[in-house]
Amino acid sequence: MSKIKIITINLYKKNKIKLDDILLNKNIDSEKFNSFMYGKGCTIIDNINYVSILDFEHFCYLNNLYVKYLDK
Numbered sequence: 001m002s003k004i005k006i007i008t009i010n011l012y013k014k015n016k017i018k019l020d021d022i023l024l025n026k027n028i029d030s031e032k033f034n035s036f037m038y039g040k041g042c043t044i045i046d047n048i049n050y051v052s053i054l055d056f057e058h059f060c061y062l063n064n065l066y067v068k069y070l071d072k
Helices: 019-024 030-037 053-062
Strands: 005-011 016-018 043-045 048-052 065-071
Touching: 005 016, 005 019, 005 053, 016 019, 016 053, 019 030, 019 048, 030 053, 048 053, 053 065
Parallel strands: 005 065
Antiparallel strands: 016 048, 043 048
């Protein structure tokens, strides 16, 4: 059984997470995340790519990650 990793990530306006915050997090496998997101798309606000909180939480659930959010 795999151990659940706890990750902390910033939550931005409209319940979005910056794609860069996800890809730069040391507890998230960027390759796995990119594969998971393939075809799902991101929201672009002020030239910054954001990921839906629902997509991110689904990825975390599938990869035994527990998320703690920091509100911005």
